Amino acid sequence: MVFCSKCGKKNSPDNIYCSECDFILMKNEYFNLDKLESFNEIVNEDNLKVLEENPLSEMEYAIILKNIARMAREYLDELSDEFKSRSTLGKIKMIALSYADVTYKSKGSELGSYSYNRIEIDDRLNDCDLISTIIHELTHHLFNEIFEQMLMYIWEVEKSDALEAYVSFTLGINPVLVLANEYCAHTVEGRFIPYGYQNYGSFNNLISESFDLKKDSEIIYFALKLGNSIAYDIIRILEGFVTSQVRHDIKEVFKNDYAKAPDYDAILLESEEMFSTEEKLNHMHVILMSGISIAGEDINSREIFKVFEEGYHKSNN
Numbered sequence: 001m002v003f004c005s006k007c008g009k010k011n012s013p014d015n016i017y018c019s020e021c022d023f024i025l026m027k028n029e030y031f032n033l034d035k036l037e038s039f040n041e042i043v044n045e046d047n048l049k050v051l052e053e054n055p056l057s058e059m060e061y062a063i064i065l066k067n068i069a070r071m072a073r074e075y076l077d078e079l080s081d082e083f084k085s086r087s088t089l090g091k092i093k094m095i096a097l098s099y100a101d102v103t104y105k106s107k108g109s110e111l112g113s114y115s116y117n118r119i120e121i122d123d124r125l126n127d128c129d130l131i132s133t134i135i136h137e138l139t140h141h142l143f144n145e146i147f148e149q150m151l152m153y154i155w156e157v158e159k160s161d162a163l164e165a166y167v168s169f170t171l172g173i174n175p176v177l178v179l180a181n182e183y184c185a186h187t188v189e190g191r192f193i194p195y196g197y198q199n200y201g202s203f204n205n206l207i208s209e210s211f212d213l214k215k216d217s218e219i220i221y222f223a224l225k226l227g228n229s230i231a232y233d234i235i236r237i238l239e240g241f242v243t244s245q246v247r248h249d250i251k252e253v254f255k256n257d258y259a260k261a262p263d264y265d266a267i268l269l270e271s272e273e274m275f276s277t278e279e280k281l282n283h284m285h286v287i288l289m290s291g292i293s294i295a296g297e298d299i300n301s302r303e304i305f306k307v308f309e310e311g312y313h314k315s316n317n
Protein backbone atom coordinates (compact mmCIF):
# COMPACT_ATOMS: atom_id res chain seq x y z
CA MET A 1 0.00 0.00 0.00
CA VAL A 2 1.26 3.45 -0.91
CA PHE A 3 -0.22 6.68 0.36
CA CYS A 4 -0.39 9.62 -1.98
CA SER A 5 1.65 12.44 -0.50
CA LYS A 6 -0.65 15.01 -2.07
CA CYS A 7 -4.22 13.85 -1.40
CA GLY A 8 -3.57 11.01 1.05
CA LYS A 9 -5.43 8.32 -0.89
CA LYS A 10 -4.32 4.71 -0.50
CA ASN A 11 -3.01 3.32 -3.77
CA SER A 12 -2.00 -0.09 -4.95
CA PRO A 13 1.78 -0.49 -5.02
CA ASP A 14 1.48 -1.19 -8.75
CA ASN A 15 0.35 2.37 -9.41
CA ILE A 16 2.88 4.93 -10.47
CA TYR A 17 0.38 7.79 -10.32
CA CYS A 18 -2.29 8.36 -7.71
CA SER A 19 -5.66 6.96 -8.84
CA GLU A 20 -7.38 9.92 -7.22
CA CYS A 21 -5.35 12.98 -8.17
CA ASP A 22 -2.74 11.71 -10.64
CA PHE A 23 0.13 12.90 -8.47
CA ILE A 24 3.25 10.78 -8.76
CA LEU A 25 3.54 8.29 -5.93
CA MET A 26 6.70 8.52 -3.86
CA LYS A 27 7.31 4.87 -3.32
CA ASN A 28 10.73 3.39 -3.10
CA GLU A 29 10.22 0.80 -5.80
CA TYR A 30 9.57 3.52 -8.29
CA PHE A 31 12.94 5.03 -7.55
CA ASN A 32 14.62 1.69 -7.92
CA LEU A 33 17.81 3.53 -8.76
CA ASP A 34 19.27 4.85 -5.60
CA LYS A 35 22.05 6.24 -7.72
CA LEU A 36 21.70 7.65 -11.21
CA GLU A 37 24.86 6.67 -12.98
CA SER A 38 24.60 7.64 -16.60
CA PHE A 39 23.22 10.20 -19.02
CA ASN A 40 20.32 7.90 -19.88
CA GLU A 41 19.43 7.26 -16.28
CA ILE A 42 19.11 11.00 -15.73
CA VAL A 43 17.89 12.45 -18.98
CA ASN A 44 14.55 10.73 -19.50
CA GLU A 45 10.84 11.46 -19.42
CA ASP A 46 10.23 9.72 -16.09
CA ASN A 47 12.73 11.90 -14.26
CA LEU A 48 11.38 14.99 -15.94
CA LYS A 49 7.89 14.09 -14.82
CA VAL A 50 8.96 13.52 -11.22
CA LEU A 51 10.78 16.82 -11.31
CA GLU A 52 7.86 18.66 -12.84
CA GLU A 53 5.41 17.38 -10.28
CA ASN A 54 7.53 17.92 -7.22
CA PRO A 55 8.58 21.53 -6.89
CA LEU A 56 10.25 22.09 -3.53
CA SER A 57 8.32 23.84 -0.82
CA GLU A 58 9.98 26.67 1.09
CA MET A 59 10.30 24.36 4.06
CA GLU A 60 12.00 21.66 2.02
CA TYR A 61 14.39 24.22 0.59
CA ALA A 62 15.21 25.40 4.10
CA ILE A 63 15.99 21.79 5.07
CA ILE A 64 18.35 21.49 2.13
CA LEU A 65 20.22 24.66 3.12
CA LYS A 66 20.44 23.42 6.69
CA ASN A 67 21.87 20.11 5.50
CA ILE A 68 24.50 21.91 3.48
CA ALA A 69 25.48 23.97 6.52
CA ARG A 70 25.61 20.80 8.60
CA MET A 71 28.20 19.21 6.30
CA ALA A 72 30.74 21.85 7.27
CA ARG A 73 29.54 22.03 10.86
CA GLU A 74 30.31 18.35 11.44
CA TYR A 75 33.71 18.60 9.81
CA LEU A 76 34.69 21.74 11.72
CA ASP A 77 33.36 20.52 15.07
CA GLU A 78 35.62 17.52 14.84
CA LEU A 79 38.62 19.76 14.18
CA SER A 80 37.58 22.63 16.42
CA ASP A 81 40.92 22.88 18.28
CA GLU A 82 42.79 23.01 15.02
CA PHE A 83 40.36 25.59 13.66
CA LYS A 84 40.93 27.88 16.64
CA SER A 85 44.69 27.63 16.30
CA ARG A 86 44.72 28.53 12.62
CA SER A 87 45.47 31.92 11.06
CA THR A 88 42.58 33.76 9.43
CA LEU A 89 43.54 32.41 6.01
CA GLY A 90 43.88 28.96 7.57
CA LYS A 91 40.36 29.19 8.97
CA ILE A 92 38.89 30.19 5.61
CA LYS A 93 40.76 27.36 3.99
CA MET A 94 39.42 24.86 6.54
CA ILE A 95 35.86 26.05 5.88
CA ALA A 96 36.42 25.53 2.16
CA LEU A 97 37.99 22.13 2.80
CA SER A 98 34.88 21.00 4.60
CA TYR A 99 33.12 21.18 1.24
CA ALA A 100 35.71 20.74 -1.48
CA ASP A 101 39.38 20.11 -2.22
CA VAL A 102 41.66 23.10 -2.20
CA THR A 103 44.76 22.93 -4.37
CA TYR A 104 47.40 25.47 -5.34
CA LYS A 105 48.71 26.45 -8.71
CA SER A 106 51.69 28.62 -9.56
CA LYS A 107 51.01 29.58 -13.16
CA GLY A 108 48.46 31.49 -15.19
CA SER A 109 46.72 34.81 -14.75
CA GLU A 110 43.58 33.57 -13.02
CA LEU A 111 43.51 34.12 -9.28
CA GLY A 112 41.55 30.97 -8.80
CA SER A 113 39.12 28.59 -10.39
CA TYR A 114 36.55 26.00 -9.51
CA SER A 115 35.74 22.74 -11.20
CA TYR A 116 34.74 19.24 -10.17
CA ASN A 117 34.61 19.85 -6.42
CA ARG A 118 38.07 21.35 -6.55
CA ILE A 119 39.01 24.91 -5.70
CA GLU A 120 42.30 25.97 -7.22
CA ILE A 121 44.08 29.08 -6.05
CA ASP A 122 47.33 30.73 -7.00
CA ASP A 123 49.90 30.40 -4.23
CA ARG A 124 51.59 33.65 -5.28
CA LEU A 125 48.70 35.73 -3.97
CA ASN A 126 48.92 37.45 -0.61
CA ASP A 127 46.68 36.36 2.25
CA CYS A 128 43.88 38.84 1.64
CA ASP A 129 43.57 37.87 -2.03
CA LEU A 130 43.73 34.21 -1.10
CA ILE A 131 40.91 34.75 1.39
CA SER A 132 38.64 36.50 -1.10
CA THR A 133 39.48 34.03 -3.88
CA ILE A 134 38.76 30.99 -1.70
CA ILE A 135 35.39 32.45 -0.64
CA HIS A 136 34.60 33.25 -4.27
CA GLU A 137 35.43 29.77 -5.56
CA LEU A 138 33.74 28.10 -2.59
CA THR A 139 30.59 29.99 -3.52
CA HIS A 140 30.71 28.50 -7.02
CA HIS A 141 30.85 25.11 -5.34
CA LEU A 142 27.92 25.86 -3.03
CA PHE A 143 25.87 27.28 -5.89
CA ASN A 144 26.19 23.91 -7.64
CA GLU A 145 25.68 22.03 -4.39
CA ILE A 146 22.32 23.67 -3.74
CA PHE A 147 20.96 22.60 -7.14
CA GLU A 148 22.44 19.16 -6.70
CA GLN A 149 20.88 18.69 -3.26
CA MET A 150 17.52 19.78 -4.66
CA LEU A 151 17.71 17.02 -7.26
CA MET A 152 18.83 14.45 -4.70
CA TYR A 153 15.84 15.38 -2.60
CA ILE A 154 13.31 15.33 -5.42
CA TRP A 155 14.58 12.19 -7.11
CA GLU A 156 15.51 10.51 -3.82
CA VAL A 157 18.94 9.58 -5.06
CA GLU A 158 22.47 9.69 -3.73
CA LYS A 159 25.22 11.82 -5.11
CA SER A 160 26.91 10.31 -8.15
CA ASP A 161 29.38 11.49 -10.78
CA ALA A 162 26.56 11.50 -13.33
CA LEU A 163 24.31 13.61 -11.11
CA GLU A 164 27.09 16.13 -10.55
CA ALA A 165 27.73 16.14 -14.28
CA TYR A 166 24.06 16.87 -14.90
CA VAL A 167 24.14 19.85 -12.56
CA SER A 168 27.33 21.22 -14.12
CA PHE A 169 25.81 20.69 -17.56
CA THR A 170 22.58 22.44 -16.65
CA LEU A 171 24.24 25.39 -14.97
CA GLY A 172 27.04 25.62 -17.52
CA ILE A 173 25.15 25.35 -20.79
CA ASN A 174 23.15 28.52 -20.24
CA PRO A 175 25.19 31.76 -20.26
CA VAL A 176 22.56 33.48 -18.13
CA LEU A 177 23.08 30.95 -15.36
CA VAL A 178 26.84 31.24 -15.70
CA LEU A 179 26.39 34.97 -15.22
CA ALA A 180 24.10 34.48 -12.23
CA ASN A 181 26.64 32.09 -10.70
CA GLU A 182 29.40 34.66 -11.18
CA TYR A 183 27.37 37.48 -9.69
CA CYS A 184 26.56 35.24 -6.76
CA ALA A 185 30.24 34.43 -6.16
CA HIS A 186 31.24 38.10 -6.25
CA THR A 187 28.44 39.05 -3.89
CA VAL A 188 29.27 36.38 -1.31
CA GLU A 189 32.97 37.22 -1.53
CA GLY A 190 32.13 40.89 -1.11
CA ARG A 191 30.10 40.18 2.03
CA PHE A 192 33.11 38.85 3.90
CA ILE A 193 35.82 41.31 2.92
CA PRO A 194 36.20 44.94 3.97
CA TYR A 195 34.18 47.67 2.35
CA GLY A 196 35.92 49.05 -0.71
CA TYR A 197 37.66 45.83 -1.79
CA GLN A 198 34.67 44.37 -3.60
CA ASN A 199 35.40 43.29 -7.12
CA TYR A 200 32.98 42.22 -9.82
CA GLY A 201 35.75 41.60 -12.38
CA SER A 202 34.74 38.25 -13.83
CA PHE A 203 31.06 39.26 -13.84
CA ASN A 204 31.92 42.34 -15.89
CA ASN A 205 34.18 40.29 -18.17
CA LEU A 206 31.40 37.80 -18.79
CA ILE A 207 29.00 40.58 -19.70
CA SER A 208 31.38 42.12 -22.19
CA GLU A 209 32.23 38.71 -23.67
CA SER A 210 28.77 37.18 -24.00
CA PHE A 211 26.15 39.90 -23.68
CA ASP A 212 25.06 43.18 -25.14
CA LEU A 213 24.49 45.63 -22.29
CA LYS A 214 21.60 47.32 -24.08
CA LYS A 215 19.92 44.50 -25.91
CA ASP A 216 20.32 42.00 -23.10
CA SER A 217 19.65 44.36 -20.23
CA GLU A 218 16.59 42.47 -19.07
CA ILE A 219 18.30 39.12 -19.04
CA ILE A 220 21.35 40.59 -17.28
CA TYR A 221 19.03 42.03 -14.68
CA PHE A 222 17.45 38.61 -14.22
CA ALA A 223 20.86 36.97 -13.79
CA LEU A 224 21.87 39.59 -11.24
CA LYS A 225 18.67 39.18 -9.29
CA LEU A 226 18.88 35.39 -9.29
CA GLY A 227 22.56 35.44 -8.37
CA ASN A 228 21.84 37.85 -5.56
CA SER A 229 18.95 35.74 -4.27
CA ILE A 230 21.08 32.59 -4.09
CA ALA A 231 23.99 34.59 -2.64
CA TYR A 232 21.66 35.48 0.23
CA ASP A 233 21.29 31.77 1.08
CA ILE A 234 25.00 31.05 0.75
CA ILE A 235 25.89 34.04 2.93
CA ARG A 236 23.56 32.69 5.66
CA ILE A 237 25.34 29.32 5.46
CA LEU A 238 28.84 30.82 5.59
CA GLU A 239 28.06 33.32 8.35
CA GLY A 240 27.72 30.30 10.60
CA PHE A 241 31.46 29.70 10.16
CA VAL A 242 32.87 33.05 9.12
CA THR A 243 31.65 34.55 12.37
CA SER A 244 31.87 38.22 13.32
CA GLN A 245 35.22 37.50 15.01
CA VAL A 246 36.60 35.92 11.84
CA ARG A 247 35.22 38.81 9.77
CA HIS A 248 36.99 41.20 12.10
CA ASP A 249 40.22 39.24 11.63
CA ILE A 250 39.76 39.38 7.85
CA LYS A 251 39.67 43.18 8.06
CA GLU A 252 42.97 43.10 9.95
CA VAL A 253 44.55 40.93 7.26
CA PHE A 254 43.48 43.44 4.61
CA LYS A 255 44.84 46.31 6.67
CA ASN A 256 48.19 44.59 7.05
CA ASP A 257 48.87 43.36 3.59
CA TYR A 258 46.96 45.42 1.14
CA ALA A 259 49.03 48.22 -0.33
CA LYS A 260 46.19 49.17 -2.65
CA ALA A 261 43.71 51.74 -1.43
CA PRO A 262 40.07 50.69 -1.37
CA ASP A 263 38.12 51.53 -4.48
CA TYR A 264 34.43 52.19 -4.12
CA ASP A 265 33.39 51.74 -7.77
CA ALA A 266 32.75 48.02 -7.64
CA ILE A 267 30.51 48.29 -4.61
CA LEU A 268 28.04 50.12 -6.82
CA LEU A 269 27.46 46.78 -8.52
CA GLU A 270 26.09 45.33 -5.30
CA SER A 271 22.37 45.11 -5.43
CA GLU A 272 19.41 44.92 -3.11
CA GLU A 273 17.29 43.32 -5.82
CA MET A 274 16.15 39.86 -4.82
CA PHE A 275 13.42 37.40 -5.66
CA SER A 276 11.08 36.29 -2.91
CA THR A 277 11.77 32.73 -1.79
CA GLU A 278 8.75 31.57 -3.74
CA GLU A 279 9.87 33.27 -6.97
CA LYS A 280 13.41 32.02 -6.46
CA LEU A 281 12.24 28.43 -6.02
CA ASN A 282 10.11 28.70 -9.15
CA HIS A 283 13.09 29.85 -11.18
CA MET A 284 15.36 27.17 -9.71
CA HIS A 285 12.77 24.53 -10.46
CA VAL A 286 12.55 25.61 -14.08
CA ILE A 287 16.35 25.62 -14.30
CA LEU A 288 16.55 22.04 -13.01
CA MET A 289 14.04 20.91 -15.63
CA SER A 290 15.67 22.90 -18.42
CA GLY A 291 18.76 20.69 -18.32
CA ILE A 292 16.72 17.62 -19.25
CA SER A 293 14.95 19.36 -22.11
CA ILE A 294 18.18 20.78 -23.50
CA ALA A 295 20.07 17.53 -23.07
CA GLY A 296 17.28 15.59 -24.73
CA GLU A 297 17.21 17.86 -27.77
CA ASP A 298 20.82 18.67 -28.43
CA ILE A 299 22.93 15.82 -29.77
CA ASN A 300 26.14 17.40 -28.52
CA SER A 301 24.92 17.29 -24.96
CA ARG A 302 25.85 13.65 -24.54
CA GLU A 303 29.48 14.47 -25.31
CA ILE A 304 29.52 17.50 -23.03
CA PHE A 305 27.91 15.45 -20.29
CA LYS A 306 30.57 12.77 -20.71
CA VAL A 307 33.37 15.30 -20.27
CA PHE A 308 31.78 16.52 -17.03
CA GLU A 309 31.18 12.99 -15.82
CA GLU A 310 34.79 11.98 -16.45
CA GLY A 311 35.97 15.12 -14.70
CA TYR A 312 33.94 14.27 -11.62
CA HIS A 313 35.00 10.65 -11.79
CA LYS A 314 38.66 11.61 -11.73
CA SER A 315 38.29 14.15 -8.98
CA ASN A 316 35.94 12.12 -6.74
CA ASN A 317 37.99 8.94 -6.82
Ligand SMILES: [Zn+2]
Pocket residue numbers: 004005006007008009018019020021022023
Ligand atom coordinates in the same frame (compact mmCIF):
# COMPACT_ATOMS: atom_id res chain seq x y z
ZN1 LIG B 1 -3.47 11.67 -4.71
Ligand SMILES: [Zn+2]
Pocket residue numbers: 136140182185202
Ligand atom coordinates in the same frame (compact mmCIF):
# COMPACT_ATOMS: atom_id res chain seq x y z
ZN1 LIG C 1 33.87 33.17 -10.43
